[in-house]
Amino acid sequence: MSGLKEYFFKYKMDKKKILIIALAAILLVGGFIYLLFYLFTPNFDNLNYNFLETKANDPLSPGDTITYKIHYKNTGLRPVNEFKIIASLPEYSIFIEGSKNNSFDEENNVIEFDIGRLYSKRSGEVWYSVKLENPLDDKTLIKNENMKFVYRIGNK
Structure with missing residues (x-):
């Protein structure tokens, strides 16, 4: 046996x-x-650390500026490489300026922030400002919902 x-x-x-x-x-x-x-994975799911903050007049009018601040933190135990934040600008807005390491794609109305390597438990913030244009009436909603974090783990 x-x-x-x-x-x-x-x-x-x-x-x-x-x-x-x-x-x-x-x-x-x-x-x-x-x-x-x-x-041993990175984690950007905690909404207490990863969120979009908005500063603007209320109510908004054409010509007003909205500043968006994106807060981020890797709450996981693993660092990430080539960390980027990509955000679409809201409709009826024009890009004015943003914090360092940004590139703006005017054709697609998208701003990208190249953060680089982000270690575990590290955090930061980036910002950008837009100017509102016409048409802007009492019923127009200004939405900024398209934001994503992109990164690589190790050599992947």
């Missing part, structure tokens, strides 16, 4: 007990791998 078979025979383990032990071992290993993956 093989060593494993002898062990189970010696301790009189039936197939049901063997199956339970095997399943427990699989769950334990799978849980460990998941935990390891979860613990």
Whole structure:
């Protein structure tokens, strides 16, 4: 008999007990791998640290300026490479200026901030200002909902 078979025979383990032990071992290993993956990944999901702040007059009029400040923090345990923040400008607005390391794509009305490497537990903020243009009436909504964080992990 093989060593494993002898062990189970010696301790009189039936197939049901063997199956339970095997399943427990699989769950334990799978849980460990998941935990390891979860613990050693970057994380930008915490909305207490990663959010968009707006400063503007209320009510808004054509010619007014809106300043958007984007706060970010990597709350995970792993640094990220080539960290970028990409934001679409709201409709009826014109880009004026932004904090350092920004590039503005006028054709697509998108601003990109190149942060670079962002270590675990590090945070920062970037900002940009837009000027409102016509038409702007009492029912016009100024929305700025399209913002994303882009990064690489290691050499990926």
